[in-house]
Amino acid sequence: MSSTIREADLGPSKITPLPARTAANAPAPQAHGIARNPGMKLDLGFMESMRSVNRSALERRVASLTKRRSIKADNQAAWLLRAVACMDLTTLNSNDTEERVRRLCAKAVNPFRRDIVEGLGITGEKIRPAAVCVYHPFVATAVDALRGSGIHVAAVSTAFPHGLTPLSTRLQEIEASVKDGADEIDVVIPRGLVFGAKWQELYNEIVSMRAACGEAHLKVILGTGDLATLRNVMLASMVAMMAGADFIKTSTGKESVNATLPVGLAMVRAIRAYFEETGYLIGFKPAGGISTAKASLDWLVLMKEELGRRWLEPDLFRFGASSLLTDIERQLEHHLTGHYSANHRHAMA
């Protein structure tokens, strides 16, 4: 009378595994790596079947989701370490300098105070952000600073944050960042294509971006705060995945509304549908406004509940964050000492 439901297991399937990418964290999540999404033709019928997104129901789901799960004590410390391992440590400011980027990279390589590493018993494990995310002019600096660490370098690209330059310019931008050594490219979509329902044009642009990326992984930022409805978020997610996105990402951090859980829920449901249809695993990156340890746990719970354990690895889940790391450090210190901590007790980036 009883049977077991599989979580997303990886084989046997039609997927030919690509060579494993160097993992920032040891050990590598899957020995054989993850099959890269080749994309598919734009399937408007599939999109149509995903059109039904009921905002108030999604809001109720996330409201109860964060109340249904509670992570305490040692588990909480472990989950916060997981949040760090799934982090794209980010600086995207107009006043960034090479020195500032070098500092950020140093923090990424060595995120925790020594006593915290020892106290948590993780000395044998390199737990640190999966990538550092910067503007194009700082890619080379970051690549230098992170050489040999296994930490990826991600570049925001394609006229970030608006995406409103000629396509050729945007593609050249990707190529330049790849040339400088970025192995992850975070592109933005022109939001107007969504409002105009110009799905074929959007699809074509993302296909070209994917081609420009080459071996570098493509994260497609939807700018969900601009898209107005969860239905638009869902449809744009589907187009991005069909066009070959490795990751879909919520926000640039520059929209007036950042990553919210209802938006995240719509996007992970899109990822689930794409997986069920094609067998490919697409990553998810919420970004913007996620600055507290508590908030990071909510997102991890969302991933685990909606997609399963497999999506709690850095090859399928990333936080785009800048100040989150410090808050997590404070919580970890509190976990060890029972004392509430202060920002200045932890090295700044």
Added chain:
Amino acid sequence: MNILERYHAMDYGPAPEARNETDAWLAARDFGKALFVGGDWKAAGGGRTFDTSDPSSGKLLAKVSDAGAADIDAAVSAATKALPKWSASSGYSRAKVLYAIGRAMQRHQRLFAVLESIDNGKPIRESRDIDVPLAIRHFIHHAGWAQALDKDFPDQKGVGVVGQIIPWNFPLLMLAWKIAPALAAGCTVVLKPAEFTPLTAILFAEICERSGVPKGVVNIVQGGPQAGAAIVNHPGVQKIAFTGSSEVGKIIRKATAGSGKKLSLELGGKSAFVVFEDADLDSAVEGLVDGIWFNQGQVCCAGSRLLVQEGIADAFIAKVKTRMSRLRVGSPLDKNTDIGPLVDLTQLDRVRGLVAAGAKQGAVCWQPDVALPSSGYYHLPTLATGVSPANILAQEEVFGPVLATMTFRNTEEAIELANNTRYGLAASVWSENVNLALHVAPQLKAGVVWVNGTNMFDAACGFGGYRESGFGREGGREGMFEYLSAKLPLGPAIKPAVAAAQSIERAEGDAIDRTAKLFIGGKQVRPDGNYSIAVATAKGKLAGEVGLGSRKDIRDAVAAARACKGWPEATAYNRSQVLYYLAENLSGRADEFAARLTELTGATAKAAREEVEMSIERLFLYAGLTDKFEGRVHQPPARAVTLALHEPVGVVGIVAPDNAPLLGLISLVAPALAMGNTVVAVPSEKYPLVATDLYQIIEYSDVPTGAINIVTGRSAELAGVLAKHDDVDGLWVFADAETCDKAEADSVGNLKRVWTGNGRSLDWTSTEAAGDAFLRRAIEVKNVWVPYGD
């Protein structure tokens, strides 16, 4: 496990809610003196107690006073003693008490939540985030009603001492639903919690002590079925409010028949959860989690029948199974628990038995492979597919985490399947198409319909059922009426009908002989039995003969009334014009009807003329009100609107009185028709010719076939047939006491809504004999929740 291992595992682990404060409260109390009567804590007579235990472990929590009949008597006395002062106190002062209760509960919110979870087994997330906040909301909401009473309910008074019996599935919330409106209305209360879950009610009584509730206004008596029966049968109680099983509800209906006690019943359900192909399927799956896997499925309005459109059925069931495999079954005090234990071993046995029986009848029962605690009354969430409508899992209320699934082909079939049940408490409709959702919602026979949601509740929105799910509403304006009564100008007792002597001599005159038949399905038909009875004039001569209607004629009339769709589905404007037209045509023959009244009743020409004129006026009144007695739109504290729709009760049987044979009949039939009901009327037994004279008027007034049916004959006998007819939804009886009592007692077959004059006559000429009080009897309030946002 060290942190690194946990980092790799990424499990949730236990997150226990602290219970030390609650254990301290339990340890400090003397549960042998747990009866809260007249403001004092008392032991039960003879010191009897019963056990209450923790369903997650079976361990004894407390031995609680077990009230007997004498204790109930004392509680009713205390409530009676407190009544005059409390009911006379100002709305403002009662509002202050209700507000104080709500605020005090807020200050002890977590204690209530933990205590509830320990006693009932419900997950702490639910008691903390749903039960307790909603209970508080009820008190604060009803503080407002206390103060608004004079303005919003003119001419209404609190019914008096109320007896309230509540179930174990939402112990505190059901207490709040019962006590808050009663106190707002100025009633005093004797409330009996369920034996399985007495504890939060005891804590609530402590709150009352501290919140300025006058002694005797709230009495809480712990006990079992005997205590319940003593409340139901107590002559000092003016109203019974019961939430629980349909089985016990029917016993209470029978026990209170003829007692004149006001009654509201909130009973079982087998609520449909309808998923159309254009629904947000992932959200609908979550709706099921909130629908059938909320409170272990021990919810009267649980969405226990999943109806899913064929084209998406496989995909949807796959999603449901995946979701079920992520449900966590475990300790109620673990913050990560989705499903706790059932309340008691007896309940667990019952659910297991029903699942086994369902499987035997062909259902495929699937359960996810999730961990189950080793002790405690746990039951895995269960999905039954391949369930035919005849399967026990589709028919019976399981009251456990068991979902029965069926598919449908089109909208019409979805509605038919949804309504294919004796119950009618709630329903969910999932579709992104607002046209479809709002097309289906009014057609579902259920007191609450959630569009793209489930188990949403609020104090401002009425809750209650159709059919055997009971009657009366809780919450909101309609809930307040359950604790209020308007003074009807009831007169002397009606004497039982005496059969007229059959050998009366024909009155003089040379008119052509007329045959008064029955009026069924738009036609004048002979009675099935082909007997007639004589009708006498006031002077004892033969006025004529009418058909002697029998049970078969009632059967045919009910079938005709049920088949009539043209009337309930007509627009209110259309019904209005038909009623005006009836008035117009009656007016055209006013002289003839006045003469008939004089002939039969001996009324003076003036009095007879007045009765006719008043009947015409009353038809005019209700014609005008068809499109004015409308529902409201609630705005609960959520992004949703709740449409409180006034729907017709359905087929209404009417047994009209002898006093004012025309006006009495019209005063009852017109409001029923105005609200879209179809009617089977039994006219005055003594003066039926007044009604048979109406046939022609009905025939040429554009009344749809079957909307009005008239069966002449012996009122008591025909009332009994109507009472026992399970396709009659409402029954209004103005006859002698015995007929009224029997109508109530015999209505338990389908729990039809019965309204009687308790054997007293009514002054039909009075202004109180018309208006909202009658229209309210002619409708069911259906609350349709429509969440929105894009």
